[in-house]
Amino acid sequence: MAKILDSDGKASLDSLKAASGAEFDKAFVTAQLEGHKKLLAIQEGYLKIGQDREHLSLTKLARGQIKEHMDHLDMLKSKLG
Template sequence: MIRPILCGVAAAALMLAGCQRNETAESPGQTEPVNAAQDAMSAAVGAASSATLGQTTEGFATNAAISDMYEIEAGKLAQEKGQSQAVKDFGAMMVKDHTASSTEMKPLAQAANVTLPTEMDQRRKGLIDNLRAANGADFDEAYIDQQVAAHEEALNLLNGYAQDGGDAGLKAFAAKTAPVVQKHLDQVRAMDSAAEAAPAGQTAPAK
């Protein structure tokens, strides 16, 4: 079953790369419809890949580290560009919690002989570019949509390794971190529902 999943991931990744190659220096992230298409494609790639990349210790640790880097950078942008207080507060929580997660995982990865990446992959860089290009209410919408997908992906990764991981230290870390990510996911889903219920042109109410 892994081969069809990996083929699907590869195809989706190629499509995502094709979209990103069309970006211009003047408009990183392109126009709003293309931003949404890129983010949706990234979510599909992440959902498929999280089921397979977490099957190895290196795959799990690498992707957990990249997830933390993305969450920290996106959270900083949310505090800077967010329109609603809910988005700003959620961004601040992401910076705090994912900095703590990253700090806790580093020695565990080292003990497992895994060298962690020092920068995000192209997919997550593309998500950050889209956030940088978004403004006003469009930023809040893009951030919330990205966060729902990112936390679903991270939760799949953590639960998978917590169940079947091969390194005891990282396996315990995954089991400990998964409930925290679930709480984040529940909160951002509630923000998403509030934003959808708000009148057109308005952002989600502050919390």
């Protein structure tokens, strides 16, 4: 399987590889938040154009989980300083 990362993903990965300890923790949580934001935007976009009722229902469930994960990541980020 090919590894596919956009430039933001490559930058995040490079940042993680260069970090350690608390610096790594902060970079990891930040990268996770950015990834979740992108995923949420994809879900929101599909909800605007989707036609299939089952797909829309699943997308709404996923959106809720993504938002919940983002809340947890925000809490972690605030604890990391």
